[in-house]
Amino acid sequence: MPSGKQTKYIVVSGGVISGIGKGIIASSTGLLLKTLGLTVTSIKIDPYLNIDAGTLSPLDHGEVFVLNDGGEVDLDLGNYERYLNVTLTRDNNITTGKIYREVIEKERRGDYLGKTVQVVPHITNAIQDWVERVGNMPTSDHGRSPDVCIVELGGTVGDIESAPFIEAMRQFQFRVGHDNFCLIHVSLVPVVGAVGEQKTKPTQASVRDLRGLGLSPDILACRSSMPFEDGIREKLSMFCQVSPKQVFSVHDCESLYHVPILLQQQGIIDVLTDRLKLAQLSIAPEICAEGDSLWTQWREFARRRARDLDEVTIAIVGKYTYLADSYISVVKALEHAALNVNRKVKISWVEASDLEDATMHKDPLKYHEAWQHLCAANGILVPGGFGERGVEGKILASKWAREHSIPYLGICLGMQVAVIDFARSVCGIPGAFSAEFREDCEEPVVVFMPEIDRTTMGGTMRLGSRPTAFQDNEFARTSMIRKLYGSADEVHERHRHRYEVNPEKVKELEAKGMHFVGRDAETGERMEILELENHPYFVGVQYHPEYLTRPLNPSPPFLGLLLAASGQLDVYLSGQDVSRDMETKLKM
Structure with missing residues (x-):
């Protein structure tokens, strides 16, 4: 020009x-x-x-x-x-x-x-x-x-x-x-x-x-x-x-x-x-x-969206589910991933607090409906959020996915609740919790980041694009999430958080099978990506991959969730073109 x-x-x-x-x-x-x-x-x-x-x-x-x-x-x-x-x-x-x-x-x-x-x-x-x-x-x-x-x-x-x-x-x-x-x-x-x-x-x-x-x-x-x-x-x-x-x-x-x-x-x-x-x-x-x-x-892409494709149900367990725009990027990321593997995503909205203790629940009907939606889902996604309301429900959703081999993706707080559940249920730390919700917690597996300003609210979190480095060990080199990222050594994703997985608890968690395959590239001390061994797809990310999704280039963590939920992940990771394979079947 x-x-x-x-x-x-x-x-x-x-x-x-x-x-x-x-x-x-x-x-x-x-x-x-x-x-x-x-x-x-x-x-x-x-x-x-x-x-x-x-x-x-x-x-x-x-x-x-x-x-x-x-x-x-x-x-x-x-x-x-x-x-x-x-x-x-x-x-x-x-x-x-x-x-x-x-x-x-x-x-x-x-x-x-x-x-x-x-x-x-x-x-x-x-x-x-x-x-x-x-x-x-x-x-x-x-x-x-x-x-x-x-x-x-x-x-x-x-x-x-x-x-x-x-x-x-x-x-x-x-x-x-x-x-x-x-x-x-x-x-x-x-x-x-x-x-x-x-x-x-x-x-x-x-x-x-x-x-x-x-x-x-x-x-x-x-x-x-x-x-x-x-x-x-x-x-x-x-x-x-x-x-x-x-x-x-x-x-x-x-x-x-x-x-x-x-x-x-x-x-x-x-x-x-x-x-x-x-x-x-x-x-x-x-x-x-x-x-x-x-x-x-x-x-x-639009033509594919209009076709009568097989449905995959994903339960989004959140605390702002009464307004779908609260999770609009998550919804778009799911749609993009689904359409790129020739599936139509059906979102099942689950209010996290409705999953909590039935004996204390104000509305037993909502409790049973919430669990019905969770149990019927092909995959479970727990997005980010702030505040204690509904956090125990999110922990229960992570626990259900882990114990019943349901594909799971935890984003930001969704990753942190997965760590809390694993520490409680697998590592034998019943008092495990996050310092965000209980500052005097005896076993904080999630802690406040030391560099964050506690005095003001606006613009004080860890924000924006940051590099995450995949670890150089046997599990990380062959992990599903790394393959979904094209076996990259480093990825750049956007963040928005004040709390992180307690680095002092990492060895104990990894010894029981929760692998932190990605850590921040700057210090190597901040946990960014976790993946469970012996599970169809259980991934947690500290960043927000939904912010970088594109209709023609879906976010890898979301792509993995949809592939696993539709039973196509192994085929995809073996190098086969799932999208083209499905296009051929649809034309037959």
């Missing part, structure tokens, strides 16, 4: 209600642009005052997603990384807290030369400067400055906390120029009444509010439970002042992986190419070829 080129910006706003899929539409649009050979990056704007998402409850805001640089960010950045196959940074997530902190720090230094610091122009200028800076940062996939930057505005038009960002984008369209700014407005077309009539008034009102704030949508992406009825597209076009070809029906479909296909079939690439003059961009032929290959692979 020639130096000094202008990045194109696509802003995605939302109207009527929150949570209607702006992130998926933004990610899908970015994916489609990548199929043209364009370099794409993304920014998520969250209008809350928190500096980052790290201190937010998963039940309030969904999963906290962790980036390579240790940034704790909104879960939508996980969607962007998975769809666009890029590595983002903490600067790709803007919050009101970050902007105000930056402006106030400048004011304290005297950067404003005695001027009165105001929302307009100082806050709005800071937002624009941040967007433009990140929009020109080289991407991780090709190391080139982006051709296109997707900017998702969190919340809905009209929210008081979003007002400075809306105003900043109103100004920004003139800063970058008409041909470099496109606004996609995501709205709801509800289906109401006995006959299921689609109503356009909510979208009309939302667009009217947006125009009143100085922004006019170039594309309407209308969410609905069903495709447009006759005349709906034309009605929206007339009242929202956009061409019919700029109105898109984003109706419920077989899976989220079909959304890019849905948009492509309705001609969004042509609309964006015309609106942003994308044909004028110079793109290397080899990158165009990569785009063609990406689209072919994506369509095949």
Whole structure:
């Protein structure tokens, strides 16, 4: 690309209600642009005052997603990384807290030369400067400055906390120029009444509010439970002042992986190419070829998702199961792994506290249902979490998997509870527990990491990408998890934890058959990966492998769990292509 080129910006706003899929539409649009050979990056704007998402409850805001640089960010950045196959940074997530902190720090230094610091122009200028800076940062996939930057505005038009960002984008369209700014407005077309009539008034009102704030949508992406009825597209076009070809029906479909296909079939690439003059961009032929290959692979992946494949049931034993978004990356990692071995994953949600002592349980029915789901599962996954609630239930889930040879994957706390169970049941240490839940524990097999700050909460954990080295011993060299990683000597995965396996207990645990096959590459003292001997698949990892999963490149620990749960792990580890083998059988 020639130096000094202008990045194109696509802003995605939302109207009527929150949570209607702006992130998926933004990610899908970015994916489609990548199929043209364009370099794409993304920014998520969250209008809350928190500096980052790290201190937010998963039940309030969904999963906290962790980036390579240790940034704790909104879960939508996980969607962007998975769809666009890029590595983002903490600067790709803007919050009101970050902007105000930056402006106030400048004011304290005297950067404003005695001027009165105001929302307009100082806050709005800071937002624009941040967007433009990140929009020109080289991407991780090709190391080139982006051709296109997707900017998702969190919340809905009209929210008081979003007002400075809306105003900043109103100004920004003139800063970058008409041909470099496109606004996609995501709205709801509800289906109401006995006959299921689609109503356009909510979208009309939302667009009217947006125009009143100085922004006019170039594309309407209308969410609905069903495709447009006759005349709906034309009605929206007339009242929202956009061409019919700029109105898109984003109706419920077989899976989220079909959304890019849905948009492509309705001609969004042509609309964006015309609106942003994308044909004028110079793109290397080899990158165009990569785009063609990406689209072919994506369509095949979506087709596989829609097929009637054999089901594999995985029980997720967690403490935030009432909101599936709390574990969205775990769910995506399971889906990616399953589809890459031609299986469909069925998730059985088990609230960890429901597995605990029946005699003390408030609801015996929930206790029996929880155990029924656990016992019926083909595999068990215990994800990360904080706090003591439900931890004994997680320990029981690990114990069940260990004793009954059920494939098991423990992530972060899920690895730690596996250690607690093993210490209690196999090593004969009945008082084994974690110092996280009982500081005066007599036999702490999980302890607080000495370098971690105990005085503050935000950003003080061991965060981001860290290297893990596989050990040079007989068991580790031939372990299942190492083979799943391609027999690598070292792997880089993302972390988010304050506690670790007590290094003083490791020899005692390994003597009984719990092998710590991976340790941190920096000191060799921190346990990162465990695997049990004489078990079909029992793996625990201190890091969070779900953060690096990709639709076309699933996470190895999750791949191992799905292979073991579907009875294909031995075949896969012997070197046979399970995916191709199954494709042949399905065509017969």
